[in-house]
Amino acid sequence: MYGVVVLFELLIQQIGWAFNTVADPLASGLVTGAVGALVLAGCVMVKTRSLLPVRSLTAYDRVIVLRLAAGILVLNAAYPYGAQTLGMGTIITMSALGPLCCKGSNLWTVLRHRSDMPKRVLRNAALNIALRVVAFAGVMAVNNPLGEFRHFDKETVFGIACGVLGAWSFWNYLSCVYNDRYSLNERLRILAVADLFAVPFTALAVWGMSFVLGGGFSELSGKVLMLGSIAGILSFAVPTLIGAWVADKISEDASGVFYLFDSLMGTLVGFFGALAGVLSAVQAPDSWGWGGMALVLLAAIVAAKNPIIEVFERDDSFSFKEGDRLFSKERERPA
16 A cells, blocks of 8 residues: 555656756756755645744754755756766666665674574565565666666766765665654654755755756756756655655665665656657667566565564674564574
């Protein structure tokens, strides 16, 4: 049920990103970030019936805001450029590494202490690692990113850098939003503050990058303002509202696998956009797409039914959380 909501969120987001691929990426990214932040702030203040907590943030809140703002800066300034130069499929494939790493430290703990782990925890970890490998293979099949790397030039190098930053940004977003410390309204207010905080830094980044990549402020026009505004609402404001709500309904690791459908949605949007002639031909997928989509779908369904068992390391024992069930096991001491 809630997995379908995540898929709907990703579809809206990718439709929004598609508007950025037909205009200057830096200029449209700036407009997207500014309009998305303003629309989100307005919606949050109407919903919560209060002003944003700019001055009442705790030290922990400020860290979360800074992390989210840094990720938003990457999405506004770098992601549109990577999508336009490498294609939506390739940039999404690289960014998929971020969601795959959700709860990665938990899996690493299990691997490091294999001898101390109950068999069910080991089986669960092995299954989830395998599912992530299968899902990423599906994403690769959908998008065939290697085809874009045959001819390296300056734009390709910058596009790859944008993909790496995009992976970190998506991991950062999921790890911050799927936070049990916050209620829905608190989560929305934190996200709105982070979005607004990122706007002036996005403008500064666009200005600096324009000297290297071209475009930016000099490309602002009525067309860019219109396309960027639509993208801001569809790719930021609406998905943020949906994501904040669903964060209480689905686990972080399951959401990380479902977020791989970002690739499927981006591929479908790119395909129909190219078919209609409104997006460039680089956005259209090849014949590997359907098999890759099936792999991602299979991995997501199995992962949703088998969430990662959380492991808490203590001095003399390990504690485990599987859904609402808690259990523990003492460390094995050398003879």
